[in-house]
Amino acid sequence: MSLRNKLGKPRASFSDRLGVFRSRPQVDQAVWDDLEEALLGADVGLPTTSSLLKEVRRQAEEAAVVDPEEVLNLLRKEMVRFFQDVDLELNRSGAPSVWLFVGVNGVGKTTTIGKLTHREITAGRSVVLAAGDTFRAAAVEQLTQWGNRSEVTVISGAEGADPSSVIFDAVEHAASRGSDLVLADTAGRVHTKSNLMDELRKVRRVAEKGAGTVTETLLVLDATTGQNGLMQAKQFTETAEVTGVVLTKLDGSARGGIVLAIQNELGIPVKLVGVGESIEDLIIFEPTDFVDALFD
Ligand SMILES: Nc1nc2c(ncn2[C@@H]2O[C@H](COP(=O)(O)OP(=O)(O)OP(=O)(O)O)[C@@H](O)[C@H]2O)c(=O)[nH]1
Ligand SMILES: [Mg+2]
Missing domain, CATH: 3.40.50.300 (P-loop containing nucleotide triphosphate hydrolases)
Incomplete structure (x- = not known):
């Protein structure tokens, strides 16, 4: 089961907030304000939102990006990159x-x-x-x-x-x-x-x-x-x-962005995600799947 299928609410919420953003004719301050609002609304938190947007803005300016949709692509890549060096494996080295x-x-x-x-x-x-x-x-x-x-x-x-x-x-x-x-x-x-x-x-x-x-x-x-x-x-x-966080009840929350805040501010990886009350409703956290779920 993928996070994407399970993450109804957070997904809708983050993309809903991007509705106005997507209708902007060019990349100007309004675009950055929309993005900031969307990220804060998804509970990414101010410090992480600021550092993410600072980097994306730098890249967008460097590449002279004019299409808001392209800005989203940069943000998406930056979010995935965020988890690049994070060890998400559960440690099974003991006996037991x-x-x-x-x-x-x-x-x-x-x-x-x-x-x-x-x-x-x-x-x-x-x-x-x-x-x-x-x-x-x-x-x-x-x-x-x-x-x-x-x-x-x-x-x-x-x-x-x-x-x-x-x-x-x-x-x-x-x-x-x-x-x-x-x-x-x-x-x-x-x-x-x-x-x-x-x-x-x-x-x-x-x-x-x-x-x-x-x-x-x-x-x-x-x-x-x-x-x-x-x-x-x-x-x-x-x-x-x-050594890790289990983030539960993501099925009932529009706040998946907390994953980024926990990683960035505390340096602790989210390793497991709870998406419901039944026995199958536990997902191993996977960065690209998570980011896709936020954006789709
Ligand atoms: N929707 C949803 N409900 C969950 C999830 N995980 C746990 N719950 C529900 O949350 C409630 C509390 O779960 P418990 O596992 O008893 O929580 P706990 O941390 O052990 O609680 P204490 O032992 O009292 O500290 C139960 O009704 C669970 O079914 C989840 O991922 N999604
Ligand atoms: Mg208990």
Whole structure:
């Protein structure tokens, strides 16, 4: 499934905003203002919008471009170039690899793990789930249901148990069976509460005490929260060594441009994109597909 087919809303929104732009007879200030507005509307954010447009404008002037459509082509190329040197691969180098999922409440951590488990199992890899959200019994139940759908083992502890020990147990279980991957759920936490953020450090430390290696710490962000997501990301990166972002709910958002802002302002690649609530609705982020989806 391609992002293009799934990205109805953001696509419509960004191209809709380009409607006026496309009817401009020449490349003048109005064209640059239209573009800026369209990019900001797609949540690219001011710093990234400014630097993108500065470069595109330089190129347009150098080539004496007169057709607004040609300006779009330059912008498109510049956006793709933006991801050129970015490593988007999920790191599978551990034995087992442990991937931690972190983020604020309700962003889609547990659901993403469910979808990703399906993806990984389908690709022939073996997966163990760690129910590291020990805050609520319902959280364990939710993860267990996802686990059952892909027929993988879910390791859990008692309600209120130390999440580190649950994840440790899951890693031990995975190591003893030669599993490839441990996907570890964690409780949603407010990025401003320092005790909860400290807990993440401990989780990571303990997860590596045995045979496993934490090769990914994936910050899950809800695309519909827009620039607020960027704030969350800033604070999570200060505590946890975030290696990638999962951008969820892009199906219900006109704000796909946040991908560019996260990469540019925080240097963190978006590696996975959630585009719905069902098990198939997870896409590996792919730059050209993403840029095509924005422009088409
Ligand atoms: N439309 C849409 N909904 C999603 C997506 N990902 C998750 N959701 C929904 O978002 C809601 C919250 O998802 P969860 O996976 O429970 O979120 P969480 O981060 O684990 O939440 P807490 O454990 O409470 O912190 C659920 O209703 C999901 O179905 C997505 O990509 N698109
Ligand atoms: Mg959850």
